[in-house]
Amino acid sequence: MPTAIRNLIAYAVLMLTVAMIVATIISAAAGCSSVRDASREVASDVVDCTTVHVHEHASQYGALLEAALLAATQLDGSVDWAPIRTVAKSFAAETGGCVLAGVVQRALAPRPPPATVLPQVAPLVPNPASVRAGFDELRREQFNGRRFRTDLGVL
DSSP: OOHHHHHHHHHHHHHHHHHHHHHHHHHHHHTOGGGTTOSEEEETTEEEOOSHHHHHHHHHHHHHHHHHHHHTBOTTSOBOOHHHHHHHTTSOHHHHHHHHHHHHHHHHSOOOOOSOOSOOOOOOOOOHHHHHHHHHHHHHHHSTTOEEEETTEEO
16 A cells, blocks of 8 residues: 555544544533633632642543644644644633643653663654643633643643
């Protein structure tokens, strides 16, 4: 099979995966009215994402967003934020921003080297500069420039 066709098939599978993740998050968030504005404000521009309520939503939706971020990561490490922007439009105010901020902070955290000595395929890792720039742009557009205080710090 020619490389171009293989690449086209791989891209189509990637986009279908992102679409399924987006649909899952939208349908789950749409039915949950308690998500709206559950986090409390620490300052006028910083949202406190350390509340129990936010942690519950992070455990529920965080893995889906991490999968969406990984699916949107290109081979060079750059991130295509268009699918994540689509997901973020369905977020309820600050709580959704908190979940996304937590995912971004985990993506920005340094990863320890693997503990095995066996040869491995290099994991697909998002470029930190691309992650940070994309999140900052989305934060300005979707969340009015608000910052988010998570367990890992303020983002």
